Amino acid sequence: MSTELRHLLVIGIGAGDPDHLTLAAVKAMRRADVFFVLGKGSEKDSLTQLRRDILxxxxxxxxxxxxxDDPWRDRSQDQFAGYADAVHDWRRRRADICEELIREELAPGQCGAFLVWGDPSLYDSTIAILDDIQAREVVPFAYEVIPGISSVSALAARHRISLNRVGRPVHITPGRRLSESLPNDDGDIVVMLDAHESFQHLAGSGIWIYWGAYIGTPDEILVSGPLDEVSDHIRRVRAEARAQHGWIMDTYLLRIHPDGTEG
Structure with missing residues (x-):
């Protein structure tokens, strides 16, 4: 039995634009013998194909x-107390699959890679899953993480804004926790993973929204303006895009302007 260690790379590949790849990501990709891809069904085949195009x-x-195949996840709990349990169960089953892939498809001494959308450190499960597999001590391996351009950074760039204002913080939250983050007079709020369009409950609050979907891809959609004026428009174009593509990935920044105007 070989005593050589398997090596894994978790590579951030940006929000969707192939030009978002960093030089570090390209160099890392060229080190890999095997690339592991967990498909998310026929509706998201375009994401798998984009990975192949990048390679x-x-x-x-x-x-x-x-x-x-990426294991099924119970999303009916996303807004309720069972959310954490549902995520932990999904990650455990995902770890089972990844452990088998590493054991069966990556020989000792070889290098494997996972291509992660955006940045692996921001709302992505790959790092936690590899930590879980390592803790099982069944398949020994080492891994490293190569950062990428997140959808949050790409959103700000596409809207030509800064994420923060002078001397003020930025809060990042999943959509299901947005209500806990408001009111927020000390900074701005970036919202991710908002399947339930939580922003609609804030209309009339004097907040500006900078919203984007499919950021960095040919299907990119950008909307900005006073939330009470553009909320319905965002919901409409979001529904149309989801119906057309079968899925949607969107991110937005909420900003309170003390003088009531766009900053």
């Missing part, structure tokens, strides 16, 4: 792509 363009060394 075709940037990796000149021989490599294999190994795909597996």
């Amino acid at each position: 075709d363009e940037h990796v000149t060394t021989p490599y294999r792509v190994v795909e597996a």
Whole structure:
């Protein structure tokens, strides 16, 4: 039995624009022998294909792509007390799949990689899953993380705004916790993973919203303005986009302007 250690790379590949790849990401991709992809069903085949397009363009060394189905997750609990349990159960089953892929598809001494949308440190489960697998001590490996451009950074860039204002903090929250973050007179709020359009309950509050979906892709949609004026428009275009593509990834910044105007 080989005593060589398997090595894994968790590579941030940006919010969707292939040009978001950093030089560090490209160099890391060229080190990998195997790329692991967890598919999310036919509705999101375009995301898997975009990964393959990125590999075709940037990796000149021989490599294999190994795909597996991402396990089903109970999203009915997203707004309720069972949310954490549902996520932990999903991550455990995801770890089972990844552990098998690493054991069966990555030989000792080889390098494998996971291509992660945005930045692996921000609302992504890959790092936690690899930590779980390591703790099981069944398949020994080492791993490193290569940061990427997050959807939050890309959102600010596309709207040509700064995430923070002078001397003020920025709060990042999932949509289901937005109500706990308001009122917030000391900074601005970035909202991610908001499947329930939590912003609609804030209309009339004097808040500006900078919203974006499919950021960095040809399907990108951007909307900004006073929330009470653009909330219905965002909900409408969001519903139309979801119906057209079968899925949606969106992020937004909420900003209170003390003088009532756009900053």
